[in-house]
Amino acid sequence: xxxxxxxLFLFWISLAGATTTPRxxxxxxxxxxxxxxxxxxxxxxxxLPISISSxxxxxxxxxxxxxxxxxxxxxxxxxxxxxxxxxxxxxxxxLRAGGAGGKETQICLNRAMMEDLxxxxxxxxxxxxxxxxETFERLRQLQPGDAPGGVMGLYHDYDEMVGFLRxxxxxxxxxxxxxxxxxxxGRREIMAIQITCxxxxxxxxxxxxKYVANIHGDEAVGREVLLHFVQDLTTRYTQRxxxxxxxxxxxxxxxxxxxxxxxxxxxxRNNAADRDxxxxxxxxxxxxxxxxxxETRAMMEWSLRGPGAPFSLSLALHGGDLVVNYPFDGNADxxxxxxxxxxxxxxxxxxxxxxAQLNSEIRDNPRFxxxxxxxxxxxxxxxxxxQDWNYLEAGCLELTVELSHRKFPExxxxxxxxxxxxxxxxxxxxxxxxxxxxxxxxxxxxxRPVTAAHVYISERSRGLHSPVDKYYAAYRHYLLEGDxxxxxxxxxxxxxxxxxxxxRQGTHRIDFRLVKQPAPSPQGYFSANKRTVxxxxxxxxxxx
Ligand SMILES: [Zn+2]
Numbered sequence: 001x002x003x004x005x006x007x008l009f010l011f012w013i014s015l016a017g018a019t020t021t022p023r024x025x026x027x028x029x030x031x032x033x034x035x036x037x038x039x040x041x042x043x044x045x046x047x048l049p050i051s052i053s054s055x056x057x058x059x060x061x062x063x064x065x066x067x068x069x070x071x072x073x074x075x076x077x078x079x080x081x082x083x084x085x086x087x088x089x090x091x092x093x094x095l096r097a098g099g100a101g102g103k104e105t106q107i108c109l110n111r112a113m114m115e116d117l118x119x120x121x122x123x124x125x126x127x128x129x130x131x132x133x134e135t136f137e138r139l140r141q142l143q144p145g146d147a148p149g150g151v152m153g154l155y156h157d158y159d160e161m162v163g164f165l166r167x168x169x170x171x172x173x174x175x176x177x178x179x180x181x182x183x184x185x186g187r188r189e190i191m192a193i194q195i196t197c198x199x200x201x202x203x204x205x206x207x208x209x210k211y212v213a214n215i216h217g218d219e220a221v222g223r224e225v226l227l228h229f230v231q232d233l234t235t236r237y238t239q240r241x242x243x244x245x246x247x248x249x250x251x252x253x254x255x256x257x258x259x260x261x262x263x264x265x266x267x268x269r270n271n272a273a274d275r276d277x278x279x280x281x282x283x284x285x286x287x288x289x290x291x292x293x294x295e296t297r298a299m300m301e302w303s304l305r306g307p308g309a310p311f312s313l314s315l316a317l318h319g320g321d322l323v324v325n326y327p328f329d330g331n332a333d334x335x336x337x338x339x340x341x342x343x344x345x346x347x348x349x350x351x352x353x354x355x356a357q358l359n360s361e362i363r364d365n366p367r368f369x370x371x372x373x374x375x376x377x378x379x380x381x382x383x384x385x386x387q388d389w390n391y392l393e394a395g396c397l398e399l400t401v402e403l404s405h406r407k408f409p410e411x412x413x414x415x416x417x418x419x420x421x422x423x424x425x426x427x428x429x430x431x432x433x434x435x436x437x438x439x440x441x442x443x444x445x446x447x448r449p450v451t452a453a454h455v456y457i458s459e460r461s462r463g464l465h466s467p468v469d470k471y472y473a474a475y476r477h478y479l480l481e482g483d484x485x486x487x488x489x490x491x492x493x494x495x496x497x498x499x500x501x502x503x504r505q506g507t508h509r510i511d512f513r514l515v516k517q518p519a520p521s522p523q524g525y526f527s528a529n530k531r532t533v534x535x536x537x538x539x540x541x542x543x544x
Contacts, residue, residue: 131406132218132409135408135410135411136218137267153411154414155414158258161261165257168193168230168231168234169193172234172238174197175233176194177194178194179192179193179194179306179307181256181298182295182301184260184271185271190256190298191256192307193254193257194253195234195255196248196251199252202471203252204469204471204472205476206251206252207252207433208308209252209253209312209428209432211255211256212259213225213259214259215278216319217263217264218407219269223317224418225417225418226257232422233248260277260295263277273293275293277386278385279384279385280296280384281296281386282393283330284330284388285332285334285383289384291543291544292540292543297542309394309470310467310475311396312432312466312476313396313398315399316398321402322359322403323362323401324352324399324400325387326349326351326352326376326399327340327348327398328377329377329381329387329388330382330383331377335381336377336379336380336381337378338377338381343459343464344391347480349373352373353371354431355424356371356373356424357371358427359424385400386398387399395454433507434505435481435505435507436476436508437455437479437486437502437507438477438508438510439512440472441473441488442473442511442512442514443513443514443516444514449473450514453468453473453488453490453512454466454490455487455512456486457477457485457486481504483499483500483502484499484501485500486500488512488514493515494515496513496514
């Protein structure tokens with residue numbers, strides 16, 4: 001999850017169709033604040049007396065805002081950690097949920113308030129960071145034979161994860177290849193798994209789809225779900241299941257189950273340098289950091305020029321909520337609750353909906369009505385996140401999926417999470433073949449691949465720019481049905497455009513043969529648009 005809630009008990013009034021809004025949203029919190037809860041199912045209004053600071057039993061709360069517009073990311077967590085009480089009452093924020101402008105109020109409650117809600121028939125969902133931590137600690141202390149599974153029960157610790165992946169590679173050399181994308185501060189390798197038919201060969205034009213998880217070390221469901229995914233794909237391929245055979249014969253699947261293995265081992269959100277890896281990327285609004293974390297650098301290098309690059313589609317798996325979130329996470333005024341849409345918004349929504357529809361928990365999450373999807377900034381703003389960077393700089397459509405309310409649930413529930421996401425994960429990769437265009441870009445004179453080229457849609461010059469691969473200069477551009485002008489551009493070549501009609505189903509091959517420019521032009525596309533899709537782009541050094 002994107003938020004770092006540091007208080008001990010946070011109750012989320014999910015209300016199953018209800019919204020809670022402060023009576024007065026513009027005034028600061030009063031001694032006695034009342035909230036009006038409207039249950040849409042019954043249209044019953046419930047007044048909840050939420051005492052903020054009048055009760056001597058409750059600590060004084062200093063972080064206050066009731067205006068959604070003021071919800072800066074860092075202001076969203078309540079500073080309950082500075083109180084010596086386990087319970088505090090506060091409205092953290094009125095986050096805008098997706099859909100028809102529904103609001104949600106997150107509050108820390110004491111037991112009396114909880115009882116009050118119960119007697120009024122208001123349903124609420126319990127979040128507890130402590131619960132996740134306790135689960136983590138308990139599993140960490142397991143002794144051999146205490147429980148099924150390994151040293152962390154049914155979770156894989158780092159050594160077990162690497163061992164599992166190596167075993168899979170040994171068993172399925174025709175399907176799986178392992179890579180190390182780099183090393184963390186804690187000297188752990190960031191492992192990537194390539195799954196495709198004949199991974200040792202280059203397959204011209206075969207699209208690449210990636211999945212990354214455990215960017216936040218304490219969000220562990222995605223990591224285990226991806227390990228299940230490895231097992232499932234190989235098993236079904238070996239059993240010659242037609243659908244999976246077709247997918248792996250025509251697609252490269254890439255998985256990074258743990259971007260932040262140090263954080264996982266420590267049970268922390270941040271990496272070993274205590275940095276949030278989903279705030280660490282160059283950002284369209286806050287610029288390029290002077291230096292970045294080793295994990296981020298490894299992911300950027302990989303996405304731009306590593307094995308498998310370029311990628312067409314990407315999923316970043318997080319935990320702490322149930323929603324599919326699409327770019328942009330940032331907006332120009334740094335205010336949450338305001339949608340920040342990209343020029344490829346229709347494509348993003350299409351992909352997000354496809355995932356949410358296959359996971360009923362996400363689809364039916366009342367906080368994100370009606371479909372379980374949201375624009376990132378509309379939910380709340382963050383800068384330096386992975387999905388905006390992937391889209392703008394790596395030419396890859398990336399979505400963020402929040403898989404679970406609990407970040408570190410009981411290990412016995414992991415297979416359940418896997419079942420809930422199995423179909424959606426598979427379907428995500430298949431979609432790369434559903435729509436869009438692909439082809440090769442070559443030099444008109446020599447016929448050689450123009451590996452510095454990229455492709456974009458004229459009507460979306462600030463949208464997705466699809467790079468080509470470094471071997472055959474093949475590109476792939478995910479695009480829904482419509483009429484477009486496709487532009488192929490490369491430094492030193494004349495820009496070429498083609499009209500294309502993308503049909504409702506299937507991809508179209510559009511090749512380009514670029515003509516060399518007679519003389520170098522200082523006013524080329526690159527300087528005009530301040531965008532580079534070159535793989536040679538510089539990545540900030542690692543912070544030491
Ligand atoms: Zn997260």
